[in-house]
Amino acid sequence: MTAFPSTSAALVTAEDAAALAAQVAGPVLLPGADGFADDVSAFNLATTHHPAVVVGATNAQDVSAAVRFAATHGLPVAVQATGHGAVAAADGAVLVSTRRMTGLTVSAATATARVEAGVLMHSLLEAAAEAGLAPVCGSSPTVGVVGMTLGGGVGPISRKYGFAADRVRGFEIVTADGAVRSVDAESEPDLFWAVRGGKGGFGIVTALELELVPVQRFYAGGIMFPGESAAALLHAYREWAPTLPEETTTSIGLLRLPPLPSIPEPLRGQFVVHLRYAHLGSEEEGAALLAPMRAVAPAVMDMVGEMPFTNVGMVHMDPTDPMPVFERSALLDELGADVVEALLAAAGPGVQTPVLLAEVRHLGGATARATGGPNAVSGRGAEFSVFAVGVLMPEIAAVVPDAVRATLEAVAPWARPDRLLNFAGGLTRDELDTVWAPADLARLRAVKAAYDPQDVFRIGHTVAPAADARLPRQAEPTP
Structure with a gap:
């Protein structure tokens, strides 16, 4: 049983937390609790989050209770599974932790999966592979499926299959009134459009239904070239x-690789x-297409080969350990010689x-098409993205x-006004407005005004509600 430390300065008292704990199956934790x-x-x-209280949700009803509690106490609500997309501190909020919600089912017959809010991408990759299928995923298998997908989701097969958000068939969401809603294109089309690409400002998605694609193996990986060949390689x-x-x-x-023992000697530092x-496609076809780049410079390390799609993390080799980072991005309609020179400088x-x-990153292809119907994914139609990150x-x-x-300022003269939400980094709300087309x-x-007029979900990548716009509700929520 969790102890609730009490303090006169607390936004949520021990008595409040105990009352909330009686309504949920998961733990309710105040600062200082185990x-x-x-x-x-x-x-x-x-x-670094400093919430007033944490609700370790185990199901949609736990999330609903947390949201209703927040409304009663006048507190904002934030949500986190892994925290890969943590761009703003949930200070003084009710933080709903969804990492315990790990339900996952795959249907080979319909080529779909249903994933709860705490499922990590590597779990979905493995489950889908057993059916000879794969999800449209990002570059890292350690991210949460829901958070990645709601922000768009672009990765190593996106030129063929588009954004991950394009593959969403429906979702379960808890909105600001605490209602649990089952949403698809027919039931609530505006909410269905907004959440797929608009991320978490409209409620907490507790489960997604996703289309899977017929991918089992691919010819993939990375090649490390010497840095002095950068100009020749980029051009x-x-x-x-x-x-x-x-x-x-x-x-x-x-x-720029740090001098860490975990990095292989040829690359270290x-x-x-x-x-x-x-x-x-086939290894032969893949190798033929890659040959022009292999010929530009001798490789320090060539790790490209045929592999199961469950090894997709080997393509980008994203970090697997938590670290403090600062990142920003931009989008381009073309990658000209002047852009390359600016980036090299x-x-x-x-x-x-x-x-x-x-x-x-090369986009284009299916990322330009809204497979599965229009949605709020930003950056649609861009041909390239530019991304920069540093470790703090x-x-x-x-x-x-x-x-x-x-x-990013170096390539700004050629950049589009919009950008990819998942690569935007921590933006103010005014800056966030530039992510999408007007x-x-x-x-x-x-x-947002229709489903969260009081701006309960205002932490992170969330748009502000319009002051002069209201959308009709298309369906009655589930109590």
């Missing part, structure tokens, strides 16, 4: 990438160029910068944000 730190800890250690990449079929998704990164490659060889990674280590933390911003932003704010 397990509190585990639930508030985020994968991005740059964000070759800008000419090569647009020639590739939709079955091939690629990215290239300027990578080095500046390298990391080419990421994923081809949905900001983060190329010989530049003294704490930016860990400056990446160019104590000795360089003060200079990392400006260095990351400077990398018409989509207006619709998102209208949906």
Whole structure:
């Protein structure tokens, strides 16, 4: 039984917490209680949550009770599964931790999966593989499926299969009134449109129903090239990438590897160029398409080969341990020589910068098409994304944000006004408004006004409710 420490300054008293605990199956934790730190800890250690209370939800009814409790006490509500997308501190909030909600079912007959809010992508990858299928996923298998998907979700097979949000058939969500709603394109079309790409400002999604795709193996991996070949490689990449079929998704990164024992000796402490490659086809076809880039420079390490799709994390080799990071991104309609030169001047060889990674990712293909109907995914139609990230280590933390911003400012003259939500980093609400096209932003704010007029869900990537727009409710909620 959890002890509830009491303090006169607490936003939620021990008595309040005990009353809430009587309504939920999962734990209710006040600051200082056993397990509190585990639930508030985020994968991005740059964000530290100080909520008034944590509800360790085990089902949608627990989430509903937490939301109703927050409304009664005038507190905002935040949600976290892994904290990969933690961009704002949930201070003074009711933090709903969904990591215990791990229900997962896969139907081979319908090529779909139902995932609860705490399911990690590697679990879905493994379950889908048993049916000869795969989810549209991002580059990291350790993220939560729901959070990644609601922000769009782009990864190593997106040029063939689009964004992860494009594959959502329906979802269960708890809205600001505490109601548990089953939502699809017919029942509540505006909410269905907004949540797929608009993320968590409209409620807490407790389960998703997703379409799976017929992928079992692919020809994929990464090649590490010497950093001094960066200019030749990036200029070759800008000419090569647009020639590739939709079955091939690629990215290239300027990578400054730290001198850590966990990094292989040839790469430890080095500046390298990391080419990421994923081809949905035969090894012979994949190798032929990759050959022009392999010929540009000798590889320090070539890890591309045929592999099961469950090894998709080997393509980008994203970090698996929590760390504090600062990141920003931009979108481009084309990758011209002037853009490459600007990026090299900001983060190329010989530049003294704490930016860990400056990446160019090829989009286009199916990411330009709203498979499954229109949704609020931002950046639709962009051909490339540029992403920069730095680690906020104590000795360089003060200079990392400006260095990351400077990398993006270097390509700003060619950038589109919108950007990918999952790669946007921690933005103010005014900055967040630039993520979407004006018409989509207006619709998102209208949906927000209809379902969360009091702005209960206002922490993180959430739009503000429109003051002068209301949408009709299309269906009655589940009590």
